[in-house]
Every structure is written in C-alpha cells, then in structure tokens.
Amino acid sequence: MxxxxxxxxxxxxxxxxxxGSCAPAxxxxxxxxxxxxxxxxxxxxxxxxxLGSDSSAQFYPTKPTASSIGDVDxxxxxxxxxxxxxxxxxxxxxxxxxxxxxxxxGGPLPPLPDPNYPAIEIYPLTPSSGVATxxxxxxxxxxxxxxxxxxxxxxxxxxxxSQLFLVNPFPPPNGVFPSGYSVVGAQxxxxxxxxxxxxxxxxxxxxxIGTANGSSSGLSQTGTVTSYIPGLxxxxxxxxxxxxxxxxxxxxxxxFNGSSWVCxxxxxxxxxxxxxxxNRIDAVxxxxxxxxxxxxxxxxYDSTGTQVxxxxxxxxxxxxxxxxxxxxxVFFVLPMSMQHGxxxxxxxxxxxxxxxxxxG
Amino acid sequence: MKRLVAGLIPAxxxxxxxxxxxxxxTAPDKAPRRILVVMEAGxxxxxxxxxxxxxxxxxxxxxxxxxxxxxxxSTSFPGFVRDRNEAARRAGADSWLIVKVSGKDSPSINxxxxxxxxxxxxxxxxxxxxxxxxxxxxxxxxxxxxxPKIVKTYPPIPSIAYSRGPPAPVKVxxxxxxxxxxxxxxxxxxxxxxxxxxxxxxxSPAPYSLRATAFGYIPTTKDIYLDGPIELPLxxxxxxxxxxxxAFQNGFFPGVSANFSIPSLPYFGRLEFTTFRxxxxxxxxxxxxxxxxxxxxxxxGVYLSPEDSAMRWYLGLGPTLRVSxxxxxxxxxxxxxxxxxxxxxxxxxxxxxxxxxFFELTPTLYYTPLPALFAASFGSNNGSNNSSFPxxxxxxxxxxDVLEVxxxxxxxx
Numbered sequence: 001m002x003x004x005x006x007x008x009x010x011x012x013x014x015x016x017x018x019x020g021s022c023a024p025a026x027x028x029x030x031x032x033x034x035x036x037x038x039x040x041x042x043x044x045x046x047x048x049x050x051l052g053s054d055s056s057a058q059f060y061p062t063k064p065t066a067s068s069i070g071d072v073d074x075x076x077x078x079x080x081x082x083x084x085x086x087x088x089x090x091x092x093x094x095x096x097x098x099x100x101x102x103x104x105x106g107g108p109l110p111p112l113p114d115p116n117y118p119a120i121e122i123y124p125l126t127p128s129s130g131v132a133t134x135x136x137x138x139x140x141x142x143x144x145x146x147x148x149x150x151x152x153x154x155x156x157x158x159x160x161x162s163q164l165f166l167v168n169p170f171p172p173p174n175g176v177f178p179s180g181y182s183v184v185g186a187q188x189x190x191x192x193x194x195x196x197x198x199x200x201x202x203x204x205x206x207x208x209i210g211t212a213n214g215s216s217s218g219l220s221q222t223g224t225v226t227s228y229i230p231g232l233x234x235x236x237x238x239x240x241x242x243x244x245x246x247x248x249x250x251x252x253x254x255x256f257n258g259s260s261w262v263c264x265x266x267x268x269x270x271x272x273x274x275x276x277x278x279n280r281i282d283a284v285x286x287x288x289x290x291x292x293x294x295x296x297x298x299x300x301y302d303s304t305g306t307q308v309x310x311x312x313x314x315x316x317x318x319x320x321x322x323x324x325x326x327x328x329x330v331f332f333v334l335p336m337s338m339q340h341g342x343x344x345x346x347x348x349x350x351x352x353x354x355x356x357x358x359x360g
Numbered sequence: 361m362k363r364l365v366a367g368l369i370p371a372x373x374x375x376x377x378x379x380x381x382x383x384x385x386t387a388p389d390k391a392p393r394r395i396l397v398v399m400e401a402g403x404x405x406x407x408x409x410x411x412x413x414x415x416x417x418x419x420x421x422x423x424x425x426x427x428x429x430x431x432x433x434s435t436s437f438p439g440f441v442r443d444r445n446e447a448a449r450r451a452g453a454d455s456w457l458i459v460k461v462s463g464k465d466s467p468s469i470n471x472x473x474x475x476x477x478x479x480x481x482x483x484x485x486x487x488x489x490x491x492x493x494x495x496x497x498x499x500x501x502x503x504x505x506x507x508p509k510i511v512k513t514y515p516p517i518p519s520i521a522y523s524r525g526p527p528a529p530v531k532v533x534x535x536x537x538x539x540x541x542x543x544x545x546x547x548x549x550x551x552x553x554x555x556x557x558x559x560x561x562x563x564s565p566a567p568y569s570l571r572a573t574a575f576g577y578i579p580t581t582k583d584i585y586l587d588g589p590i591e592l593p594l595x596x597x598x599x600x601x602x603x604x605x606x607a608f609q610n611g612f613f614p615g616v617s618a619n620f621s622i623p624s625l626p627y628f629g630r631l632e633f634t635t636f637r638x639x640x641x642x643x644x645x646x647x648x649x650x651x652x653x654x655x656x657x658x659x660x661g662v663y664l665s666p667e668d669s670a671m672r673w674y675l676g677l678g679p680t681l682r683v684s685x686x687x688x689x690x691x692x693x694x695x696x697x698x699x700x701x702x703x704x705x706x707x708x709x710x711x712x713x714x715x716x717x718f719f720e721l722t723p724t725l726y727y728t729p730l731p732a733l734f735a736a737s738f739g740s741n742n743g744s745n746n747s748s749f750p751x752x753x754x755x756x757x758x759x760x761d762v763l764e765v766x767x768x769x770x771x772x773x
Contacts, residue, residue: 021610021611021612021640021641022610022611022641022749022750022763023610023611023636023639023641023649023651024610024636024651024653024655024682024697024761025696025697025734025737025738025748025751025759026636026651026653026684026694026696026697026737027695027696027733027737028651028652028684028686028687029686030695030696030730030733031652031684031686031689031692031694031695031696032686032687032688032689033689034689034690034692034695035689035690035692037695042730045730045732045733045736047736048736048737048738094732312688314688314689315688336733336737338736338737342736344733344736344737346733
C-alpha cells in the first residue's frame, strides 16, 4: 500500500510539475507605466489583436462621444504597425462577446520618413451611429496624405497631397486655395461643440494658414485660408510641421529645421521663435501649453516656451486632446506587447488642466 | 521540451530519494521470525490445495523483513496447542499459523496463529470474500486481506529473544526530559518526574514500544526488547521554531521561504518569496522565461502529522502579493493580478539529517482589477480568445490558477 502511495505521489508530482511549468500572467508594459497611468482614468482596452511579428505598434483610439469621463468606453481604434521599414494600417475593435476583430484598411504604407519627424499624425473623428469618418494626415515619403474610413469595416481611401481636402466627405475648397500649394502642418483643434482642422500651407514663397470646421459627424465644411504668414523659412520649406492654434487665437508652428527642432509663434505680420522649445511639439493644448513626446519623454512647455515638466512616458503614447462634455482631456494609449505577436492597448485620459501634475 | 524533462529529472530523483529513505529503516541487529504454516481447505482437490499453499508461501516470502515461512508438508496438524507447539519447534519455527479456506464461490478464510516465544495466541480472525476463487489463477493469489496482518504481528526481533527465561517483572528506569509523557507501556500515560526519571516494573522478557512526548521536543517512538532490568535514556531533540525553504514554483521559478512555528504545536506561519526572473515555462514563446515579477506570500498552516513522521502532511492558506520592477520603471504592485489568496496542501519527508524535501499543491485565487486586459493577455486569434490555461476565470474580477506547485528542500534549524 505504501509503495502504491509513493508511486502515485511520484506520478502526481511528474504530472503537476509538467503541467504547472507555466509562466504567470504578466504584462511588464502595464507595470512600467503605472507611475503615470495611476493618475489617469482608464477609458478603454482594445485587444488582444495579432499583428504577426511586427516589432512596434501605435494605436489611435476613436474619439469618445460620452459627456462624462466615467461613461467613456473606447472600443476601437486604428493600429499602425511597422516592420522592417514599412507600415500597415488596421482598424481594430472589440466585439460584444469580448473577442476582437481586425480589418486591414489600407497599406502597406510607404516607408516612413526621417524618424526625427512625427512619423504619423492621425486625427480620428468621432464615430456617429456606427458610421464615422476618420481623417489621418501623415508625412510619408516627403508628402502628406489623408485617410478616410467608414467605420467599422471601411471602405478606406487614401488621398494624395493634392487631394488632401478631396477625400470624401471633405468637400473640395472650391478655389479658395492658391494653386500649387503644399500642406506643411496641421492639427485638430478641440472644442466643446466640435473640432476645427487648422492647417498651414505653403505656396510660391508664402505661407498661408487656414481652418476648416468639423462636427461630430466629421469634417463637413469647406476649408478657408484666413491669412498669410511672413518670416518663416523659404524653400526648401519644412515638410512635416505641426501647426496649432489655441482658443485665444495664438498660432504656432513646430518643425525640424535641419539641425534642431524649433517652434514659432505666428501672427499675421511677424513670427517669433520660442527659444526655450528645442524638442518636437506634438500638440498645442487648449490650455495654451505645448506638449512634446519626443524620444519617449513627456515635456510640457507653457505659452512662453518655458519647460514646466519633463519625465519619461514609460511607454505611453500621446493620442489627442478632445472634449468630454465641457472638459478638455488629453488622451494617451499604452501599447502592450504580449507573447505570440499579440498586442493590446489601454487608453487613458487626464484633464488638460492636470497635465502639469504628471511631473510630481 | 527536452529541457523541461531534463529539469524534472533531478527534482524527481530528489523526491523519490526522500520517499525511499523514509521507508528503509530496519535495524540491522534484528532477525525475522520463523513461522510454521499449515494450510487447510475444504472443497478443494489435493492439487488445488497445493496451489493455494504455494501462492500463500510465495506471497509471504515476498514481504521484506516479513516472517520466514516454514512449510509443513503435512495437512493433518495436531489438534492441541501443546502438540502444535512441539511440531513447530521440531520444524525449527518460533510460531505456527493455520490458514483454513472454506468454499470456492464465496470463500471464507480463517487464520489462527500462536507465538511460541511469548506463549500467546496472536491471531484468530476470519475474512470473507465475495469473489469466487478462480482455480486456474490460484497461483496468482496475493492474499492481500491476510498477509499484512501476519506481517504486522510478527516483526523482526532481537536474537536475544530466542534465549529468554520465564516471564517476570523487572525494573525499568527511563531517563527523559522532566514532564515527558510516556505512552505504550501501561494502559494509562506515565509522566517523567522533575528529576528526569521514571521507574516502573514491566514483565520481561517481552517486546515493547513506547512513545515519549514533551513540550518543546520532537516526539519519539522507541521499540525495545526487554530482557531484564534496564535503564533507558531517551534521546529527545528540541523542536525547531524555524525552517528555511529553497523551492521551485511553477516550472522552476526559484524562491525561498521561512517557516515559523511554536515548538510542539502543529501550527506554523510562513513568509514566501518567489522570483520569476528566471524559470522554465511551456506556455511562452521561449521555454526559458524571465519576468521582472516577484511574489510574496504569507501562509498560516497546520501540520496534520506528528513531527517525527516519515512523511508529514500539512495544510495552510494565506494572502499573496505580486510586485514588479519593470525595466525603465519603478517598483510597483503588479497591476494585472495584484493580490490573491492561496491554499496549500503538501507533505515533507526526510532526506538526510535536518534536511527535508517537500512537495506542495498551491492553488491560488487572484484578483484582477483589469478583467478585460487579463483575458486579452493570453493573446488572440483575432476573433476568438486563446485559452487562458492554466487559469480558470471567475468573472468578473477573479481567476484561479489550480496548477501552481512548489517543490523544494526544507532545512530544519
């Protein structure tokens, strides 16, 4: 009997040790970013989705429609994944039964430009009634192009530089723009009642700025050129710039001048360099602060260009600033790499007014 | 997989060594008993009786340290005990055994035995079987319902037992820790006095088995063959209040733990630490896994077996906490499965000296504040979730890992 018991124990040990040789469930990316995400609100998890052997991924969540941050639950977004210099674009969303679905919606994209430039700037608009338009503007191969997709399954369209505003449903400018223009900078400007698309054009030897109004159903109004800007560099003009406008009307341009990042305050008559800003600006916030995420470091500058915050993003990526109800929030995403080539994405939000508190 | 097997083998050898070491403890100065075996059967042919008897003798001989059967070629055994004793002595045996088998369809087996050394009838019992005795298979009969009782009745004894005088009371003086309670000699427990001595009278010659327990000391059992007055000093080791473990958890992730206990009480407290910086895992892309994760567990448990048991079983439960030091980050409580509750059930066994081996099942219930991400962390086939093995999800906020195990060595300080 004792021998039988010993034999049974040995077999049990063998079986359990073999079956139990499993690594525990664990996400290092999640813990690495905990110092920042603990101060934010988790507003959605998308994934896991399989991206094959892709080595990196960026996720751009669809914009929320809820009127309070507690009601926000982001179920979907656009995934840019890169592998060996080329990129792919997918739309991913969680289905009602908890599974995930991915649609290939374009690409592979051309090789991305100089990594010192903001590789991709995407401006997803708010989905409405299950069908929405997403506008993405990205410098690729030295040119901008726009992406428009009807969610959740497409169709997806890619427009060229000259077709920027021709992408459905964005109507053509009807001759407002000068001929031969190039878009060199843009940013979506959030607002409680809708969003505006601000853009910076270069034509001939002159820079022009303009805006187009948006709404919850997408960009729907004709773009207009409101003025021209003197004082910015001449040809070769910066091809990948960020152009942003604050609610007070101040306009800024951030671009790489060939040796360093510069930022200019622009008026209709002058341009003034903000010498305190030496990093790429990713957003001009509604608070008037500048937000930079260059090289994985979160930096915040006040409206004079003085740095007020600098700390590691610990893997977080900036998404956009948008209003939830009457309060502007800054959204970040945490891409989490998993085994077997899978990725999941946590989306976090923090009120714009508290962005400076992330440093302490 | 080869690496996994290669890693398993040393652990299993260690495990088996401990098991076997705990069993092989026969004193070298003892001799097996010799027992005259007589088989009687009703309703069986002569050949069938021979087969029955041969199977019985074979089964008895196969027991290590069991009594040595002396075959009686005669099927007619004397009816009186005195004559049976004489027959046994002539056959060179120190005891005799009669096995009576009645019937084939529902056989009844009666066993009677007498010990010539102590002049007492030792066995008289019957067993009934519901299965028919298969004649062609008689030679394979194992006698599992009879043999163990015979073996237990006739353990090996010192050679001196064969030259005894007439039984008479003799004085036995036991030296032990003051307050030690002695059981097994009298029908009531005896206590060692404050002077560390206990003096009693016991019939001699005769074998005895006593058990000594004292607060703060490991209980001890001692078998003696009493053959005249004796002074018996008991060796009593102090109970340990601290045991240190080195262990592997779940696929050879290393860890250490300290077990604290109050001597002589069966309860213990344990603080465990396990690191997942290096280990073997079959559910990863690479079998050699390295995670910046550590786990602290506090266990309150109780031993189910006495401290001097060859295999000591125990149960316990307590909370567990996972902490992480990710590259580029700070030390944090894990955000995916921050804490949980663990139940343990295990056994420890003697390896050598104060070193013991142990094996535990440690199923753990984890709390997750991020159930969607927890489900996603097992990957996806883009449309259907992958298996969450070895976890079993308990929606909405819990998951249990039923296959967690710990195997290791325990140093008793």
